[in-house]
Amino acid sequence: MKAGSEKYDRVINLLRKSNPELDSTAGIERDVIRKISEIERSGINFSGVVDFLFGWVYIGWVRRSLIAASVVMVMIFVYQQGVILKRIDKISRQVVVSDKEIIPTIDDKIEKLLMVYKNSGRKFPSKTITISEGQMKELLESVKDLQIKYKDLEELIDGDPELKKMIEKKLTDSNRTKINL
Amino acid sequence: MIDIKLIEECRSGNFNNFRKLVELTSPFAYSVAFRMLGDDDQAKDVVQDTMVAIWQKLQKIKTAEVYKTWTYRIVVNKCYDQMRKKKRNPEFSADDQTWGLISNRISEEPSAALENAETSKIIGILTEKLSHKQKAVFILSDLEGMSNDEVSEITGIGKSAVKANLYHARKTISEKIEKYL
Numbered sequence: 001m002k003a004g005s006e007k008y009d010r011v012i013n014l015l016r017k018s019n020p021e022l023d024s025t026a027g028i029e030r031d032v033i034r035k036i037s038e039i040e041r042s043g044i045n046f047s048g049v050v051d052f053l054f055g056w057v058y059i060g061w062v063r064r065s066l067i068a069a070s071v072v073m074v075m076i077f078v079y080q081q082g083v084i085l086k087r088i089d090k091i092s093r094q095v096v097v098s099d100k101e102i103i104p105t106i107d108d109k110i111e112k113l114l115m116v117y118k119n120s121g122r123k124f125p126s127k128t129i130t131i132s133e134g135q136m137k138e139l140l141e142s143v144k145d146l147q148i149k150y151k152d153l154e155e156l157i158d159g160d161p162e163l164k165k166m167i168e169k170k171l172t173d174s175n176r177t178k179i180n181l
Numbered sequence: 182m183i184d185i186k187l188i189e190e191c192r193s194g195n196f197n198n199f200r201k202l203v204e205l206t207s208p209f210a211y212s213v214a215f216r217m218l219g220d221d222d223q224a225k226d227v228v229q230d231t232m233v234a235i236w237q238k239l240q241k242i243k244t245a246e247v248y249k250t251w252t253y254r255i256v257v258n259k260c261y262d263q264m265r266k267k268k269r270n271p272e273f274s275a276d277d278q279t280w281g282l283i284s285n286r287i288s289e290e291p292s293a294a295l296e297n298a299e300t301s302k303i304i305g306i307l308t309e310k311l312s313h314k315q316k317a318v319f320i321l322s323d324l325e326g327m328s329n330d331e332v333s334e335i336t337g338i339g340k341s342a343v344k345a346n347l348y349h350a351r352k353t354i355s356e357k358i359e360k361y362l
Contacts, residue, residue: 008351011283011303011307011358012324015300015304020224021297025203029200029203060262
């Protein structure tokens with residue numbers, strides 16, 4: 001082991017003594033000055049920006065990974081912004097029906113019909129009459145009024161079996177369609 | 182000798198002062214780069230890139246000692262990058278001729294310094310089985326004569342890791358020397 005160690009020391013001493021000689025520094029000086037001049041001329045120094053942001057990382061592969069991750073994150077951010085703007089643009093092009101324009105009714109079916117009417121450009125299909133919004137409101141008010149009156153009448157008839165029987169008989173006598181109350 | 186006065190003069194943007202700094206820095210930067218890479222052109226490229234990086238960060242350097250440590254750190258990191266690139270094409274393989282050369286050289290009394298090409302070949306063979314980190318620790322510690330603290334600061338690894346890497350590197354190289362010499 002001692003002989004081995006001695007050989008090791010001799011080899012290491014030989015290598016230590018043989019300091020690699022740089023033939024000339026002039027070429028290096030010239031190239032360094034040229035590179036610096038190019039960087040300063042180009043204005044934006046990308047490697048300078050990278051060094052500023054990631055200069056605290058000395059391990060090459062970690063620095064490259066961080067740079068790659070940053071680039072990917074920026075790309076995802078830009079893509080997301082693009083998608084969001086596109087969607088906003090699409091929504092802004094759609095017809096928006098304001099709440100103020102919706103007329104409250106007592107029946108969902110009528111409300112739906114009204115929405116269809118409104119969204120159809122306030123026009124019914126061809127070969128039908130066109131009515132104004134005012135007329136439509138009047139019609140809906142009439143239907144509502146009629147429904148209330150009908151309900152009262154129905155309750156009155158249901159409350160008096162004799163009256164109910166008499167009405168049914170009267171309807172049958174007059175050969176009209178029997179209405180099942 | 183690099184002193185803080187020269188660094189301060191370089192901060193003013195004077196290329197003449199910076200040329201002087203390149204002239205003083207290049208030899209020791211080249212020595213580490215050449216021992217790490219074993220290739221003259223690659224070592225010169227590393228020195229150039231290091232000097233450009235130094236120019237860009239001169240404002241941060243406060244003392245001459247910091248400058249030297251910092252320069253070594255840049256050189257080592259740039260060497261890691263180069264070594265990763267050529268990892269797939271290992272250039273060195275142990276042959277009888279090279280071992281014969283080493284044997285002859287260490288038997289000479291006093292042994293003459295090696296040529297750059299010989300140094301490159303011998304270091305390449307001795308360190309071919311080492312990881313990049315182990316190689317860097319071995320070169321800085323045993324060939325450049327730095328303390329564990331300095332090596333730790335330059336490589337960015339803890340002192341205990343430096344000791345462990347150095348132990349492993351010396352053991353591997355010793356075994357090789359014992360086997361072939």
